[in-house]
Amino acid sequence: QKEVEQNSGPLSVPEGAIASLNCTYSDRGSQSFFWYRQYSGKSPELIMFIYSNGDKEDGRFTAQLNKASQYVSLLIRDSQPSDSATYLCAARMDSSYKLIFGSGTRLLVRP
Amino acid sequence: GAVVSQHPSWVICKSGTSVKIECRSLDFQATTMFWYRQFPKQSLMLMATSNEGSKATYEQGVEKDKFLINHASLTLSTLTVTSAHPEDSSFYICSARDMLYEQYFGPGTRLTVT
Numbered sequence: 001q002k003e004v005e006q007n008s009g010p011l012s013v014p015e016g017a018i019a020s021l022n023c024t025y026s027d028r029g030s031q032s033f034f035w036y037r038q039y040s041g042k043s044p045e046l047i048m049f050i051y052s053n054g055d056k057e058d059g060r061f062t063a064q065l066n067k068a069s070q071y072v073s074l075l076i077r078d079s080q081p082s083d084s085a086t087y088l089c090a091a092r093m094d095s096s097y098k099l100i101f102g103s104g105t106r107l108l109v110r111p
Numbered sequence: 112g113a114v115v116s117q118h119p120s121w122v123i124c125k126s127g128t129s130v131k132i133e134c135r136s137l138d139f140q141a142t143t144m145f146w147y148r149q150f151p152k153q154s155l156m157l158m159a160t161s162n163e164g165s166k167a168t169y170e171q172g173v174e175k176d177k178f179l180i181n182h183a184s185l186t187l188s189t190l191t192v193t194s195a196h197p198e199d200s201s202f203y204i205c206s207a208r209d210m211l212y213e214q215y216f217g218p219g220t221r222l223t224v225t
Contacts, residue, residue, distance in 0.1 A: 043217060088155070097214075099155075
């Protein structure tokens with residue numbers, strides 16, 4: 001059973017703080033990892049993807065991957081109330097291109 | 112950027128009827144499209160993978176005779192929910208994969224079966 005695990009939250013942080021979202025995966029064959037943001041009633045929108053160990057930064061967002069620990073994280077710096085949403089972690093085996101989603105972590109950024 | 116549309120955005124139908132949902136890639140050719148279902152407060156569950164010109168591949172537990180998928184062109188895939196029941200009420204989302212193997216999601220279709 002290929003699984004992607006996330007804490008459902010909610011994770012509550014004050015505006016301006018760093019939000020840290022975590023994800024673990026069970027299938028060592030997973031090669032690429034994606035973070036999506038989903039607002040209520042909307043479809044997911046891609047924030048970042050990462051496939052190499054280490055950190056990848058894009059604006060206020062940093063994705064971190066540790067394949068040895070099978071762990072992926074997303075850091076959001078200077079969190080804004082508009083960042084309040086559910087964040088979905090997804091793993092992909094590049095042989096099939098199917099995305100396996102975690103259950104999502106709900107983030108609340110308090111003004 | 113790559114844009115995927117879905118139609119309709121929401122639909123209400125009576126139990127026992129069939130509903131067709133369209134997924135279109137507007138500015139790129141998609142050899143592969145994926146169909147997901149999402150129940151309230153749950154994650155996206157992949158239902159099937161649709162390849163242009165061939166039969167869809169369904170995930171375990173998804174009834175292929177109930178959820179008919181047709182991928183007749185490089186820009187259009189359809190999902191038909193046959194003999195819909197209230198438990199089929201859900202948010203159906205498609206995604207399309209471009210030539211660089213990135214997936215782009217459509218805006219979703221909310222189906223309510225009464």
